[in-house]
Amino acid sequence: MYKKILSCFLVLFIIVGSLFAVTDSDIMAASKLLEISYDDLKVFVDQYHTQKEESRANSLSENEIINRLKTIPGVKGVQTATETNDPNGGLNKPSKYVSAIYFELENVDQSYFDANLDIVGKGTDCGGQIEVYANAEDAKRRDDYLANFDGTFLATFHHLYGTMVIRLSDDLTATEQRNMKDAIISALSKWINVEVLYGIG
Numbered sequence: 001m002y003k004k005i006l007s008c009f010l011v012l013f014i015i016v017g018s019l020f021a022v023t024d025s026d027i028m029a030a031s032k033l034l035e036i037s038y039d040d041l042k043v044f045v046d047q048y049h050t051q052k053e054e055s056r057a058n059s060l061s062e063n064e065i066i067n068r069l070k071t072i073p074g075v076k077g078v079q080t081a082t083e084t085n086d087p088n089g090g091l092n093k094p095s096k097y098v099s100a101i102y103f104e105l106e107n108v109d110q111s112y113f114d115a116n117l118d119i120v121g122k123g124t125d126c127g128g129q130i131e132v133y134a135n136a137e138d139a140k141r142r143d144d145y146l147a148n149f150d151g152t153f154l155a156t157f158h159h160l161y162g163t164m165v166i167r168l169s170d171d172l173t174a175t176e177q178r179n180m181k182d183a184i185i186s187a188l189s190k191w192i193n194v195e196v197l198y199g200i201g
Contacts, residue, residue, distance in 0.1 A: 060188065062099045065130060068187040069103050074180070075127070076104040079119035087123050095141065097165075099132035105180070108171045124156065128168040128180065139163045161185060 028038055060068070062080060069078050081100040083091050090096035102119045104110065105127035113122045123129075133139040143160040146167075157168040157177045166184055168177045 062101065062132070065099075065101055065132070065188065069101065069130070069184070072180075072183050072187050074106045074183075076106050077119055078103045081120050085120050087120065095138050096133075097131040097138075097142070098134050099130075101130045101132070103127045103129070105169065105172070107176060108169050124167050125169050125171065128166065128184075130184070131165040131167065133163045133165070136163050139165055157181075161188070164188075 066078050066080065069075055079102050081087070081091055081102065086100060088100075091100055092098060100120075102122075102124065104119050104122070108125075108127055110122075110126060113126060119126060131139075131142065133142065139162070140160060143158055143165050146156065146158040146165070149155045156170060157172075159166040159181050166181055168180055172180065
């Protein structure tokens with residue numbers, strides 16, 4: 001009987017934790033009540049929330065992704081590629097990305113680029129890009145392809161996130177790339193838009 005009550009408590013704990021921050025103290029208290037290892041419970045909760053965050057991000061529309069990118073400090077501008085100006089020519093083709101969103105960053109020197117070019121024309125080098133795929137398999141296939149160039153002079157920063165591949169300019173330092181990647185994931189995964197909260201859009 002008590003085990004069932006505690007199991008219900010754990011489910012409620014996880015559901016509530018998906019909306020509000022779960023602290024280490026919360027996990028410690030729950031592990032004692034459930035008589036299970038703190039480390040095991042923390043791994044379980046962390047994995048659960050990672051999956052929830054990816055699910056939230058993957059449900060975003062193109063406009064929602066753009067709006068969230070604009071909230072990140074250092075992002076100067078955002079532009080989506082079309083089938084006519086897509087630099088890679090892959091938009092909406094089989095197994096390719098269904099959306100390509102480019103962004104310009106303040107800490108990348110834009111004076112190196114032709115002043116007549118827009119953000120898409122400058123490409124990933126001016127800041128970064130988010131490639132959105134129809135499914136996780138296509139996204140992983142793209143990330144695996146980019147990984148083939150890791151360690152070579154053709155290597156570029158790439159990070160697989162659900163159905164998205166985040167790419168960043170090589171003009172950023174490794175620390176800047178890591179911080180920007182984390183900022184993007186945070187912006188995409190948070191419940192900050194009423195469209196996401198209420199299923200609108």
